[in-house]
Each structure stands twice: as structure tokens, then as C-alpha cells.
Amino acid sequence: MNVVIVGAGPAGLAAAEHALRAGARVTVLDQAETPGGQYHRMLPEAYAAKRPDRIQHGRAEFDRRRRVLAHPRCRWWPGSTVWAFDRAEKRVHILRGPSDGSGRERLTLVPDALILATGAHDRTLPFPGWELPGVYTAGAAQALAKGERVAIGERVLVAGAGPFLLPVAESLLGVGAEVVAVLEANPLATVRKGWSSRPWRLAAHAGKAGELVRYAATLARHRVPYLTGRAVIEARGADRVREVVTARVRADWSVVPGTERAYEVDAVCVGHGFSPQPELAVAAGCVLDDGFVRVDTAQQTTVDGVFAAGEITGIGGAVTAAAEGAVAGHAAAGGTPDPALLRARDRARAFAGRLAAAHPIGPAWQSWLRDDTIVCRCEETTYGELTRAAEDESCPGPHALKLGTRAGLGPCQGRICGPTVSELCGGAERHHRPIVQPIRLGELAAPTEGEPE
Amino acid sequence: MSGWLLPRDRDPVGRADRPIRITVDGEPVTGIEGQSVAGMLLAAGRTSWRTTRSGAPRGVFCGIGACFDCLLTVNDVPDVRACRRPAVDGDEIRTQSREETT
Numbered sequence: 001m002n003v004v005i006v007g008a009g010p011a012g013l014a015a016a017e018h019a020l021r022a023g024a025r026v027t028v029l030d031q032a033e034t035p036g037g038q039y040h041r042m043l044p045e046a047y048a049a050k051r052p053d054r055i056q057h058g059r060a061e062f063d064r065r066r067r068v069l070a071h072p073r074c075r076w077w078p079g080s081t082v083w084a085f086d087r088a089e090k091r092v093h094i095l096r097g098p099s100d101g102s103g104r105e106r107l108t109l110v111p112d113a114l115i116l117a118t119g120a121h122d123r124t125l126p127f128p129g130w131e132l133p134g135v136y137t138a139g140a141a142q143a144l145a146k147g148e149r150v151a152i153g154e155r156v157l158v159a160g161a162g163p164f165l166l167p168v169a170e171s172l173l174g175v176g177a178e179v180v181a182v183l184e185a186n187p188l189a190t191v192r193k194g195w196s197s198r199p200w201r202l203a204a205h206a207g208k209a210g211e212l213v214r215y216a217a218t219l220a221r222h223r224v225p226y227l228t229g230r231a232v233i234e235a236r237g238a239d240r241v242r243e244v245v246t247a248r249v250r251a252d253w254s255v256v257p258g259t260e261r262a263y264e265v266d267a268v269c270v271g272h273g274f275s276p277q278p279e280l281a282v283a284a285g286c287v288l289d290d291g292f293v294r295v296d297t298a299q300q301t302t303v304d305g306v307f308a309a310g311e312i313t314g315i316g317g318a319v320t321a322a323a324e325g326a327v328a329g330h331a332a333a334g335g336t337p338d339p340a341l342l343r344a345r346d347r348a349r350a351f352a353g354r355l356a357a358a359h360p361i362g363p364a365w366q367s368w369l370r371d372d373t374i375v376c377r378c379e380e381t382t383y384g385e386l387t388r389a390a391e392d393e394s395c396p397g398p399h400a401l402k403l404g405t406r407a408g409l410g411p412c413q414g415r416i417c418g419p420t421v422s423e424l425c426g427g428a429e430r431h432h433r434p435i436v437q438p439i440r441l442g443e444l445a446a447p448t449e450g451e452p453e
Numbered sequence: 454m455s456g457w458l459l460p461r462d463r464d465p466v467g468r469a470d471r472p473i474r475i476t477v478d479g480e481p482v483t484g485i486e487g488q489s490v491a492g493m494l495l496a497a498g499r500t501s502w503r504t505t506r507s508g509a510p511r512g513v514f515c516g517i518g519a520c521f522d523c524l525l526t527v528n529d530v531p532d533v534r535a536c537r538r539p540a541v542d543g544d545e546i547r548t549q550s551r552e553e554t555t
Contacts, residue, residue: 031518031537033539038517043466043468043487044486044487044488044539045487046471046485046486046487047466047468047469047470047485047486047487048468048469049466049467049468050466050467050469051465051466051467052466054465054466054467055465055466098538098539099518099533099534099537099538100530100532100533100534100537100538101527101530101533101538102530121515121517121519122515122517122519131509131511133500133501133510133511133512134455134500134512135514136513136514136515136516137514137515137516137520139515139516139517140513140514140515140516140517140536141516142516143516143517143536144456144491144492144495144513144516148458148487148488148489148492149458149459149464149466149468150456150457150458150459150488150492150495150496151456151457151459152455152456152495152513153455153456154455174459175459176457176459176463239501239510240455240500240501240510266455267455267456277519377511377514377520377522378505378521378522379506380505380506380507380509410521411521411524411532412519412520412521412522415519415520416514416515416519416520438532440530
């Protein structure tokens with residue numbers, strides 16, 4: 001069996017390990033130069049860091065996991081972008097070389113089984129001024145601090161929803177930024193209720209409790225306030241962010257009038273959870289449920305021979321992703337996953353439900369928007385333009401909305417505004433992007449090399 | 454100034470920095486091997502390097518290749534995501550505009 005795995009994060013690495021154990025030949029592809037994905041983000045090799053474990057917790061476990069890439073039956077292809085999947089031929093189209101470069105090597109693979117572990121990116125809800133330079137997603141702040149030791153600013157406010165804000169604040173402090181506050185929009189009651197009911201069911205994530213204690217200690221040491229029930233509702237500045245306005249919000253995230261407070265900052269990073277990156281699954285013809293790839297008990301999608309694991313099947317964190325990857329790897333290699341693997345996966349998944357219950361998105365976030373607030377960052381479509389177009393009975397439907405307002409038609413192809421536009425205007429979000437990653441015309445015209453299997 | 458690269462002597466990870474130099478619209482910018490183009494520009498105090506159709510400034514937003522806000526031109530190849538492209542010594546970077554000319 002030849003198994004191709006797209007993505008070398010926690011899910012992809014676990015899938016590789018278990019597919020190899022089940023006897024398959026494995027090829028692991030990732031766009032990045034180093035394995036680990038967003039979670040186990042590594043420093044560049046050129047940094048020649050002697051003590052990477054000082055900023056990468058669980059480094060020993062990660063080093064064990066990534067060793068599978070050196071297995072004699074494993075091919076590891078870093079810097080490899082999967083730009084398309086041909087459903088009829090079950091052919092994976094790959095570009096190898098510097099990101100968005102010209103003249104990258106074109107290769108194709110036709111595996112017996114394909115495992116998609118393409119992960120997620122930050123979801124950031126719009127607010128007035130979020131398009132200003134100096135406003136970042138939480139993931140951007142983390143990638144720059146942990147991945148290359150760059151601080152996004154001197155005085156940074158971290159805000160949004162979810163436990164991911166804590167490691168981001170820790171990383172920012174680690175590169176010498178001042179974190180003025182960490183704001184969780186959900187009230188403490190919601191957070192507490194979501195995490196603490198039936199805690200024994202979270203045994204698979206026992207390590208997380210220790211992590212939380214460490215984050216709390218780090219924030220306390222640096223005197224960084226962690227406030228719940230408070231959100232960023234506006235960023236201000238002419239050419240870049242200079243000031244950020246926060247306000248107390250209710251459980252539904254509606255603003256409590258008169259509680260606004262402005263902070264002088266040179267950067268703000270905001271994340272309200274994550275959006276899956278299911279383009280390849282869509283190209284393969286897999287059924288999605290609310291943006292997430294539908295999988296059966298063996299992690300197989302609705303398409304024979306195509307498996308999925310990790311955040312594209314539901315936002316559940318790294319432990320869940322690895323547990324799903326293990327099952328997917330085993331099943332894709334033609335094995336029958338051990339009941340213990342399945343149980344571990346099911347236990348790990350309890351985390352996903354808790355995460356959603358403890359850190360939901362309050363529907364009244366829409367009340368933060370003004371008529372001129374940008375919703376589609378690429379095409380600068382405003383909230384006013386979108387709502388007027390959605391109410392226009394002469395051009396009904398998401399397609400007309402898109403063409404009429406250009407929301408989602410820019411370079412990001414609706415990756416950032418997609419979920420927001422569908423929430424604001426109704427209609428399911430479409431993840432149909434046949435060209436999954438940009439390819440240059442010259443590269444497209446060049447002959448494909450490699451293995452026509 | 455806004456962003457910066459944590460100085461080597463303050464970084465507990467123990468780096469061995471190899472300096473590199475690129476130019477941005479002809480101006481020299483220094484950094485270290487392994488940095489992304491976006492990381493080098495941010496560490497040099499720049500927060501934006503692209504303008505939108507309306508002329509508004511943009512730089513990094515998502516930092517992981519999803520938003521396409523940080524596009525710039527590297528050695529005459531346009532539309533390169535600065536956050537995903539490792540900088541190479543001698544790279545000639547140009548900022549980009551989508552501004553519509555009338």
C-alpha cells in the first residue's frame with residue numbers, strides 16, 4: 001500500500017507513524033520546510049538553536065513523533081504544496097520549491113490511499129478597524145514569535161475566545177513584548193461550565209491542566225491581566241493601529257454600554273477560534289458538515305480511499321488530532337485499527353465538545369459592526385454593502401451576492417470572510433477552490449515530472 | 454518602530470545567527486538566515502508593504518498563508534506571500550499595489 005499524507009502536523013505525523021506500523025509505504029507532504037504544523041512550530045534550521053525545548057514544550061515527545069519521517073519506508077517532502085487533486089484519476093498534484101515561487105518542480109502521485117491532515121487557520125471576526133496594519137490574528141503573533149523570534153509590537157493586546165490566546169501571550173512575553181491584557185470574550189461562567197462539568201471525561205487531556213497552570217503563572221509573573229467577558233470592538237489609527245477599544249460584553253457578546261476602555265498599543269492580536277482548511281477534501285468530493293469533513297469510525301471520508309484527521313474534521317486540538325491521525329494511518333494502510341486506538345480517539349474527542357461549549361462565538365458580535373466596517377478584507381466589501389445586497393430581492397442567493405459585492409472574490413478566495421459572510425447573509429459557506437493553492441501560469445504550462453504511477 | 458527580532462544574547466534557545474541582507478524598494482534591510490520575508494520586514498519596523506484597491510495599507514494579518522494580505526514581489530516574481538517565503542540573502546523585494554488607476 002502507498003499512502004500519501006498531506007500535512008505534517010500532529011494528525012499527519014501520527015498518521016504516518018501508524019501507517020508505517022501497519023506496513024505501508026508512506027509519503028508525507030507539507031508546505032513548510034519543517035514538520036510540526038502550527039502546533040509544534042519549529043524554529044528554522046538555519047537558527048541552529050541549541051535549546052529549542054526552552055520554547056517548545058513537549059519537545060521530546062515531538063522529536064519522537066517526527067523521527068517517523070526518517071523511517072526507510074517513509075518519504076518526507078517538505079516545501080511541497082498540493083495545489084490540486086484530480087478526482088477521476090485520484091491524482092495528487094504537487095509543487096516543490098519556495099512558496100509562491102516560479103519554476104517549482106511539478107510532481108504527481110497516485111496513492112492507494114490519501115490522508116488529509118490539512119489543519120485550520122485562525123478565525124477572526126471583523127470589527128471596525130481590523131484591516132489596519134498592526135492588527136494580527138493570534139496565529140500570526142504565535143508564528144512570528146515562536147517560529148522566528150520576532151515580536152509583532154512593543155505593547156500588544158491579546159483578545160478573542162479560546163485557550164489558544166494563552167500560549168500566544170506566553171510567546172509574546174518570551175520575545176520581550178509587553179502584553180497589556182489577555183481578553184476572553186466569554187464570561188467566566190460560560191468558560192467554567194464548559195470545562196468543569198464531568199471533568200473525568202477529559203482524562204485524555206490531563207497534560208492540558210498543567211499547561212494552564214504554567215500559562216497562569218507566566219501571566220501573573222509579568223502582571224498581565226486575564227479578563228473574561230471583555231472584547232476588542234474597534235481598532236483605531238490612520239496608517240496603522242495606535243489604539244484599541246475594548247468593552248464589557250454579555251454572554252451573547254452584545255456590548256454593555258458605557259464600559260468601553262481604550263488601550264494605547266502598537267499591535268493587537270485577535271482570534272475567535274479556528275476555520276478548517278477542507279479544500280482538498282472538497283476537491284476529492286468528500287461530504288462536509290458545516291465546513292468539517294465527515295468521517296466514519298475509521299476516519300474514512302465519504303470517498304473511498306480518502307481519509308481525514310485533525311482540525312479539518314472538527315476543532316479539537318493537538319491531542320485529538322494525533323489520536324485521529326493514528327486511526328486514519330492504520331486504516332489507510334489497510335489495517336483494522338486496534339480498539340484501544342479507537343477508544344483513545346473517542347476519549348480525546350470529548351475535548352472538542354468542551355472547547356465549543358466553553359468558548360462559543362456569541363451571536364451578538366454582529367452588533368460591533370458599522371455600516372462602513374470592512375468584512376471582505378481583499379475586496380474591501382463593507383457590512384453595509386453586504387446587508388443591502390442580501391436584502392435586495394432582485395438578485396437573490398449567495399452567488400449573486402458574491403458577484404454583486406465581490407465579497408470572497410479576492411486573492412484569499414473567501415478563506416477569511418467566508419464564514420462571516422454566510423453568517424451575516426445566510427447560505428452555507430462554500431469551500432470549493434479547485435486550485436487549492438496558487439500556481440503560476442508558467443508552472444502550469446511546464447511538463448509534470450516524477451512518477452506517473 | 455514596532456516589531457523586532459529578539460536579540461540573540463537574550464534568547465534562551467541559543468541561536469547561531471547568520472546575518473543576511475535584502476533590499477525593499479531599493480532600501481537595505483538586514484536580518485538572519487531562516488527568517489521569513491515578513492519577519493524581516495516587521496523586525497525592521499515596517500508594518501505594511503501592500504496597498505489595496507482603495508489604496509489602504511496592508512501587511513501581515515494571518516501569518517500562515519491563508520489571508521494573502523502580505524503579498525509582495527520577490528526578485529521580479531509578484532504575489533509572493535511574505536509570511537511563507539524564507540528570505541534569501543540578496544533578495545530584491547518590491548512592495549505591491551492593487552490600486553486602480555483611472
